[in-house]
Amino acid sequence: MSFLETRKKQDYVIIIGCGRLGATLANTLSDNNGNVLIMDTDDSSFRRLSPNFGGLSIVGNGMDLNDLQEAQIPKASAVIAVTNHDNTNIMVAQLARDMFHVNKVIARLYDPERESVYQELGIDTICPAVLSAKEVDKFLDDFKKERRQ
Amino acid sequence: MSFLETRKKQDYVIIIGCGRLGATLANTLSDNNGNVLIMDTDDSSFRRLSPNFGGLSIVGNGMDLNDLQEAQIPKASAVIAVTNHDNTNIMVAQLARDMFHVNKVIARLYDPERESVYQELGIDTICPAVLSAKEVDKFLDDFKKERRQ
Numbered sequence: 367m368s369f370l371e372t373r374k375k376q377d378y379v380i381i382i383g384c385g386r387l388g389a390t391l392a393n394t395l396s397d398n399n400g401n402v403l404i405m406d407t408d409d410s411s412f413r414r415l416s417p418n419f420g421g422l423s424i425v426g427n428g429m430d431l432n433d434l435q436e437a438q439i440p441k442a443s444a445v446i447a448v449t450n451h452d453n454t455n456i457m458v459a460q461l462a463r464d465m466f467h468v469n470k471v472i473a474r475l476y477d478p479e480r481e482s483v484y485q486e487l488g489i490d491t492i493c494p495a496v497l498s499a500k501e502v503d504k505f506l507d508d509f510k511k512e513r514r515q
Numbered sequence: 516m517s518f519l520e521t522r523k524k525q526d527y528v529i530i531i532g533c534g535r536l537g538a539t540l541a542n543t544l545s546d547n548n549g550n551v552l553i554m555d556t557d558d559s560s561f562r563r564l565s566p567n568f569g570g571l572s573i574v575g576n577g578m579d580l581n582d583l584q585e586a587q588i589p590k591a592s593a594v595i596a597v598t599n600h601d602n603t604n605i606m607v608a609q610l611a612r613d614m615f616h617v618n619k620v621i622a623r624l625y626d627p628e629r630e631s632v633y634q635e636l637g638i639d640t641i642c643p644a645v646l647s648a649k650e651v652d653k654f655l656d657d658f659k660k661e662r663r664q
Binding site: 379390391394443444446448469470474476477478492494495496497498499501503509513 | 528534535536539540543592593595597618619621623625626627639641643644645646647648650651652654655658662
């Protein structure tokens with residue numbers, strides 16, 4: 367029985383893309399004892415993983431069905447697509463959702479204008495510009511309140 | 516008296532960098548009747564502003580003191596540095612804070628490892644990877660809770 371086969375479905379998260387966000391997520395999930403596999407087309411991107419990272423890292427393409435099978439996607443409870451390309455993330459998310467019936471699928475989208483379309487498809491989207499704008503807004507709000515006091 | 520001179524200090528926000536985040540912020544602030552000026556080195560980046568954008572957009576470099584003066588930085592209550600380059604954002608933030616004594620200074624940093632350093636300098640930082648990781652974490656937490664029910 368392989369390493370992955372011993373793991374329960376509900377614990378297993380696959381991350382596609384080991385950029386800053388992917389690596390941050392992988393490190394956090396691993397620190398919290400989650401079972402995580404991270405895939406990237408570029409081996410050198412795994413340098414972003416913490417030395418304590420306790421998950422698996424494999425070189426592969428999230429749009430390739432064989433690579434997804436190798437990552438044991440049918441066992442995954444969640445797939446998180448966070449490569450630097452919106453089109454790739456959406457394609458991975460749709461494969462995970464429609465072909466492999468993964469329950470929880472999350473994709474990063476740099477382009478906020480596409481967000482609503484994919485939310486209708488049942489894919490949760492993360493849009494860094496929107497999140498950052500909300501955070502700035504919070505800072506400015508707090509600042510205004512401070513000055514009023 | 517110029518357009519800007521008629522505005523009160525507490526209302527005036529300068530945004531450096533008209534990428535997705537800068538434009539989203541400028542549009543939001545303008546929609547909420549804020550006085551906002553956005554600066555970018557590249558004229559074509561202003562295409563991201565909404566047709567209803569009611570602020571000013573000027574071509575200039577946020578690291579150039581003359582350009583900052585032209586943007587009337589001494590009148591600004593807040594400066595938000597959101598170009599695509601961490602070093603530029605930090606330089607702009609430090610100029611705004613140390614030379615022009617702007618009360619509220621916010622910088623985007625792609626590299627989360629630098630965040631703590633700049634927070635010590637009194638500069639609020641926005642790190643998209645950290646914000647996005649928190650958002651994914653929230654999605655996964657909600658998902659776990661739903662399954663337990």
